[in-house]
Amino acid sequence: MIPKPFTLERFFAKHEFSARYLLSTSDCQGMLMADLVAGADEELRARWERLTLGYTESRGLPELRAEIAALYESASPDDVLVAAPEEAIFLAMNALLERGDHVVCTFPGYQSLYEVARSIGCEVSLWRPPEAEAWRFDPAELEALLRPNTKLVVWNFPHNPTGALPSQADYERMIAAAAAAGAWVFSDEMYRLLEPTDEARLPAAIDRYERAVSLSGMSKAFGLAGLRIGWVATHDQRLLERVEALKDYTTICSSAPSELLALMGLRSRGTILATNRERVRRNQDAAGAIFAHHASTLAWIPPQGGTVCFPRLASSAAQAGDATRTGGAADGGAEAFCAQVLRDTGVLLLPSTVYDYGDSHFRLGLGRDDFETGLKVLDDYLTAQAL
Ligand SMILES: Cc1ncc(COP(=O)(O)O)c(C=O)c1O
Missing domain, CATH: 3.40.640.10 (Type I PLP-dependent aspartate aminotransferase-like (Major domain))
Known part of the structure; x- marks a missing residue:
C-alpha cells in the first residue's frame, strides 16, 4: 500500500522556497560548498x-x-x-x-x-x-x-x-x-x-x-x-x-x-558541530527573550537538544493534542495563526496540524543564521497585534 501523503513535507514543498523568514526549519544553516572544500585536508x-x-x-x-x-x-x-x-x-x-x-x-x-x-x-x-x-x-x-x-x-x-x-x-x-x-x-x-x-x-x-x-x-x-x-x-x-x-x-x-x-x-566535524551548536544556543537565548515578552500569547518549553521546539498558543485551553481551544491571539487556532503570520510578515511557522497533533502548537526551528532577524519581525508583529 502507498503511504498517506507526508503532510509536513507537502507543507514545506509549498512554502519553504517562497517564505521570507524561515523560523520553523529543522536543519542547521546550509554550509557553503566552498567553505566545506576549503576546510578539507589536501588529500x-x-x-x-x-x-x-x-x-x-x-x-x-x-x-x-x-x-x-x-x-x-x-x-x-x-x-x-x-x-x-x-x-x-x-x-x-x-x-x-x-x-x-x-x-x-x-x-x-x-x-x-x-x-x-x-x-x-x-x-x-x-x-x-x-x-x-x-x-x-x-x-x-x-x-x-x-x-x-x-x-x-x-x-x-x-x-x-x-x-x-x-x-x-x-x-x-x-x-x-x-x-x-x-x-x-x-x-x-x-x-x-x-x-x-x-x-x-x-x-x-x-x-x-x-x-x-x-x-x-x-x-x-x-x-x-x-x-x-x-x-x-x-x-x-x-x-x-x-x-x-x-x-x-x-x-x-x-x-x-x-x-x-x-x-x-x-x-571537519569538530569545527562544524561547534559552530552549529553555538548558533542553536544563541538562537535559543533570543527565542527565550521573545517568549518572556509575549507570555500572555505564547508558552514554550525550551528544547533539551536538537534544533526544534514546540511552543503553544498560551491562550489555548488545549494541551497534549486536544483539538479544542478557546480564543486568544489566533482565535482560529495554530493553523490560522501561522497562516496569518505568514501572510502579514513572510515568517514561516509550522502549525501542529501538519503533525496531526491538534491545533494549538507550532514548531520553531533554531538552526538558521537569520533566525534572529525573523524573530524580530515576529516580535514586532505580536506586539502590534496586542495593542
Ligand atoms: C526526525 C527526522 N528523521 C528523519 C528526517 C529525514 O531527514 P532528511 O530530510 O535529511 O532525509 C528528518 C527530517 O526532517 C527528521 O526530522
Whole structure:
C-alpha cells in the first residue's frame, strides 16, 4: 500500500522556497560548498578535483562508512549502509516489518517513522509525552504499550518537534523494556550531536542494544541537508543485506560528489558541530527573550537538544493534542495563526496540524543564521497585534 501523503513535507514543498523568514526549519544553516572544500585536508581536496562521476558502491564509499563507524563505540564499516535519511527510514521499515506486526512509535513526530509501518499493514501504537511533564517520554508508558507481538519500537531523540531528550536513566529503561519484549529498536538519531553539553548526549542505540538500528545523517547537525546523505547502522548483517537489496529499487547507490563532501564534513566535524551548536544556543537565548515578552500569547518549553521546539498558543485551553481551544491571539487556532503570520510578515511557522497533533502548537526551528532577524519581525508583529 502507498503511504498517506507526508503532510509536513507537502507543507514545506509549498512554502519553504517562497517564505521570507524561515523560523520553523529543522536543519542547521546550509554550509557553503566552498567553505566545506576549503576546510578539507589536501588529500580530500585532491580527490575532489579528480572525482569520477560514475556509479558508486551500493553500501556507500568505504572511507565514508569507516568515518561513520567511528561515530559509534561498537560499529565497524560493515555495520553501515549509506542512503538519504528519509530513504533509509523507508528501506529499514520495509526490511524489518511485515503486515500484522505491532509497532510502538513516539508521537507527535516525523510522519514516515510511523506512516511507513502503517502502509505495510502494521498496527501502530503512539507513545505520547505529556506537555505538562515538559514533553517527557515516560518509559513506564512504553512498557504499558508493549505487547507480545511488538516487533519494533521507534523513537527519535533529540525529538522532533518537542526537543525532548530523555535522561540517561529513562533511556536505559526504554532499552531494557524493548529487550524484555524481544522487540527491535529503530532509533532516529538525526539530531544527535546537537545537545547543549556532551554529558546530555545519549549513547547511540546500537551501542547499547544488539537488535537496534541507529539512523543519522548530514542534514541536521552538519548543515549539509542538500547532500542527501545519511545512513543506518546495525550489527545485524542479514538486516543490512535486506536494506541493501531494497535500495536497488530506490537509488541503487548514492551520489559520488555527495559522498565525498559528506566525508569532508565528517572529518571537519569538530569545527562544524561547534559552530552549529553555538548558533542553536544563541538562537535559543533570543527565542527565550521573545517568549518572556509575549507570555500572555505564547508558552514554550525550551528544547533539551536538537534544533526544534514546540511552543503553544498560551491562550489555548488545549494541551497534549486536544483539538479544542478557546480564543486568544489566533482565535482560529495554530493553523490560522501561522497562516496569518505568514501572510502579514513572510515568517514561516509550522502549525501542529501538519503533525496531526491538534491545533494549538507550532514548531520553531533554531538552526538558521537569520533566525534572529525573523524573530524580530515576529516580535514586532505580536506586539502590534496586542495593542
Ligand atoms: C526526525 C527526522 N528523521 C528523519 C528526517 C529525514 O531527514 P532528511 O530530510 O535529511 O532525509 C528528518 C527530517 O526532517 C527528521 O526530522
